[in-house]
Amino acid sequence: MTDDDDDAEFREWDRRACELDEIATAAAERGDLAAAGAAHVELADHMFQVAPYDDVIDEYLAAREAYQQVDTVMATRCMLTIGFIAESVGDYHTAQQAFTISCDEWDEHGERRLHAEASNNVGGMATHTGDYEIAEQALLMAIAEYEDLGLPDEALGPRINLANLYRRAGRREMAESEFRAVRSALPATSRVSILCTASLGALNVESCRFSEAVSELTDAVEGFTAIGAIDDVRDTTMALAFARAMSGDLASGISTLLQVRQEFSDIGRPDKAAVCDYNLAIFYFSQNDFVASDLAFEHAADGLAQAGMHHQIPNLSWNRVKRLLTEAGMNPARQDELVAEALDTAVSSVIAIDYQRFQFADSRRRAEWTATFADRLATAFDMAHKFGRPDLVADLIESGINAGVHNGHADDSMNSLAPFDNSESGSPRFETPDDDESAETLSAAARLLSTAALPMNPPPALIAASNTLLLGPQRELAGRLDPLLADVLAASPEVRLW
Template sequence: MVEPPQARPPRVFPTSAAPRRGSTSTTRSAALFVPCNIPDHPGRGVLLTATDDSEPTPEDINKAADALFTTAIDHIRHRRYDQAATNFGHAHPLYVHLGHLDGVAQCAYNLGVIAARWKQFEHAHHYYRWALDAYLDLGVDSAIAKCEKSIGDVLTQLDQRGQAAEHYARAAEIYTRLGLESEAADLEQHLGVMAYQTGTIEQARQHWYRALAIHTRLGHELHAAECENGLGVVANNLGEPEQALAHCTRASQIFTRLGKEHESADCENNLADITYGMGDTEQSRGHYQRALELYSRLGLEEEAADCESSLGGIARKSDEVDRAITHYVQALEVFTRLGLESKAARCENNLGAIAADSGRFAQARIHYQNALGILVCLGDELRAGICEKNLAGVLFDLGEAEQAHVHYQHASAVFTRLGQDRQVADCEQGIAAISWRSGKLEQARHHILTALDIYARLDHEYQASQCMVNLGVVLRQLGDIDGARVRNARALELFTRLGYEHRAAECERALGHIAALEGHFEQAVDYHRHALDVFTRLGREHDTAMCLLSFGDIEVFRRRYEQAREHYVHAEQAFTGLGMVTESAECERRLGALAADSSEEHERARAHFEKAFGVFVEKGVNGDAAWCQWAIGMMWRRQAFGADPAERSCLLRRAVQTMVPAVMFLDAMRFQFPSSADRIAWARQIEDSTRSLFEAATESGDEILVADLVESTVNAGVHTPHGGDNGLGMDALAARTREVFADANDPGTPDRWPDAASTKTRNGIRASDAGPSGDTDAPDKPPAPGTHLGGTGRLIAGARLPMLPPPRIRMPDHHLTLDPWAETSDHTYPPLHRRPRVITLT
């Protein structure tokens, strides 16, 4: 900082005599020009004259300076600050000329006061420094302390808080030495505020404790209460809630007794924060409501809206959805009207979260988009990233997986750059869900484990448990029921202990599904009923619908199909109302499976499957689309058994045409897994579809197709991909299949195929249901990798097959022809040490 020039006696410049304005006298007078050393002062100096030939005497100069000073004080008293500044500016050089340091200091100090009032803080700083220098020469400690404090004030306005604190500290030291306790306490209190604002919490506590002791001794109740309130805030920040509560309670009592409503409202707000952190939401709600009443009575709209927002948070935590929405909407209206965009965005985000929790995903998307637009304009990267992450979640629930993936990726990049590991892990979880839905189970597992590592490192139990739940879903789809059960049970225990009811209910729903898979139907019903009660009470409509869907599955396992149909219909109605088209399609698929169990409802079953298939393809839920296409083929196959011989052949070829791309896609999904064990587990999951395709191909009489299919699948689990998604694209398979069956009665196959899979239990169709050729005695476990086809062993018995690695499929001449994958760089194989080159399977 550039220091102002020190006051020094100015040079005296004699001027030529000049007659007084309006005078005709020829009397000559002597004059003295005193230049002004004050920066930016409008005058160049002061011209003093005498009526005789002599120069003005020191007494004349002193009288003139005193007159100017007295007039300036009168101007200040009457709020004529312009005139006061002019008079102080004229008096100052005269006092300098006379060497009257007290006058110099008083003029400079008052000029500083006026400049600070005009918010000319740089000028005020210069004036106060001039005054301080003069008082230092005079040794007037009280005046020195006053100047130090004033310099601290203007430096604070100039955002030079570190230097300001130094001046305040020197002033406080002087006041303490002089026994001026009240002034010292005021400065200690102010230093506490500054320390708190700069994040030096312990230093703030020390200043406030010293100020509190003095104010209490002097009986300054108001200031003592202010210190108590500050100490309460500090204690809460330092993790001492009991001490914080005691300080703020004493402060609140004093403010209330003194009738200080604004201070009382602030203190109630602090008490609300403290009690909320202690877990006492009802007491916290009461404090926020009292603060809201006081702020509203005082006309402090922003502060009142802050309380509304906080009350919305408490209502949401207490699962009072309607009350939470009311509070947030009222706060949003005020923030929007006042132009407080950041706070408006926070309300939009919270309203989006409430809508998402209730299953109103379309409404949640609107709120998140509104919040995201505001935060991007404000340049708030972190909060914009959080909002974008939330938006991605509801887009996923709405079936917009591709858009959701884009938002997750962008948000993750922002969080990575900002070092927000927890948020990065959240994005990994979201991307895992997208991968799971699209059938990329290995990718899903990778993302889940990545997130789990981050949560474990950050010691975030809640989020880590959610990862375990999601990992259980993947394991269950791979057939690892025990692993899924263990992870869900652990998560249930933790969520119950932490008081997260809806998360615990989600675990119970998953455990109920596992119990149903194992045939423990009563236990499954108990799990689902308890989960349904929780979801209904909390108003979580989408979770309630998911429970209805699960109840339908249980009834299917128990062969109570009419009850299952009712559950599926009610679930579909709920999902449709919530805009969850993918889940609605899942209900259609299940209804199709129920209809498929009737020999008279092939058309209705196929209609359900085709409706679901269209949605899955549109939304990119690839594996589910493959299962639907396989089911459609199965309906054509079943219809063929009741047809006359001429029509039977056509229907069987149509069934095979429909099933080939679906089954080959599902089979190719095993190549996403790096381990043979996982590939074999996946092959078991799709065993029904694989067997049914072989049987349909056999029934159609196409021996070459059968042999080609056997060769393409017999070596399952042998080779290992180097990386990437090596599954066969279903669009290419569908196109090639159309070439194979160009002469068939083709109903049309979509150009775009999804690439995900579901477990066979979700379809409700078994290969053995197709007709008399179904093999109901397939072993639970295949005897060896590569012979996992189970009941199809009789089809390939005695076949003479070339001993080659798994082939790549291409279709140049109406049949599947085989191109060894060993000739490509996508896969590697162990060296083959065997002969003869052609073997016979027995």
């Protein structure tokens, strides 16, 4: 196709867009709101994948506004479509909001099957945005409604989403059980069955069972390829590259990840590209290529932020601490600088996860999340002690008391300046972006907490006798990880220690 052909095609596209806009305006002016809504929908469809994403959404909102006065079911369908479009570009927050509105409206319309479908969509998006309690409630509702309607096959979708939620929340045994149960109920060649296989492979990666992971993920890639599920092939290939690299084939893993990352960038999926960057950072670190590792960490953080997945960035920051300490052990000239950065990075991540646990209304969920926070706080405390920061030790003690946590277990690998030994594993073990650890097995103290009413609000900021904010610089760093967290930190009440 020549440039002239391209110009002619665009002129025709633009002419039709203007025509539909005029039709919608004229229909609204004469009071024919149904016709106006239909014209806006047709214009939105015409603009999809050509015009900017926000412009397409605006047209569906205009259509919804017209339909709300004459056809409320069509108005709900417009909102549902907005959710699907937002999901397709990785805008999970907008998608979650749109699906939530649709879910409520299908309930009002008495459309139980559509209500169950929308509940499943809410659960899937809430899992992406880190609203885990909302996700679990929505998915359990969808499963119950499908089963009550006598549609057990339809319930398989939300069951898979629930298993993925369990996986992300660290409840891996429950996730594995659910994936296997769903897979056993379906033909091996069905997409849902293959999705279960891919998810079981991901679970094996997270449990460091890399040979089993390679087997499961290879089967999944072959299965998706056979049915032409290109998006699923990309996702699973990314996980397979990670598993192979962790098994020792590092060069192949990096090469494949770079290729898949480019594909995700080309199709406008910053969230997926960020996962590739995250894993690349780990691999570069294992080769002591700290410059490349830092660049990949930076790209991963940018991608997660662009996709609205700020809740994952504290985990990324936590993973970067070991990389900083490893270089500190190999570079005496920069050792003090790198250790200081590692401590600030660790403490800011701890502060972020401290406030994240208050997303849960259920005390048991908060206790589970608190277990992870307690472990990270213990690790940061141990680091500050080992690396000669008594001021930071004191502040962390006060902060731990203030937060009401105890009995954490420090990660000893964070307390040494020895270079990382990757001779056996091929790469260091890090949490993946989807690995929001929350301990499934609670300590005795946490079990007691889980039966009590934990505080519903984040702890206040502490002011020392010197009139300074405890962990002030680290709180500022934590606020940069997530704009919502920055607002919470800024609004926290201040309490004087003395």
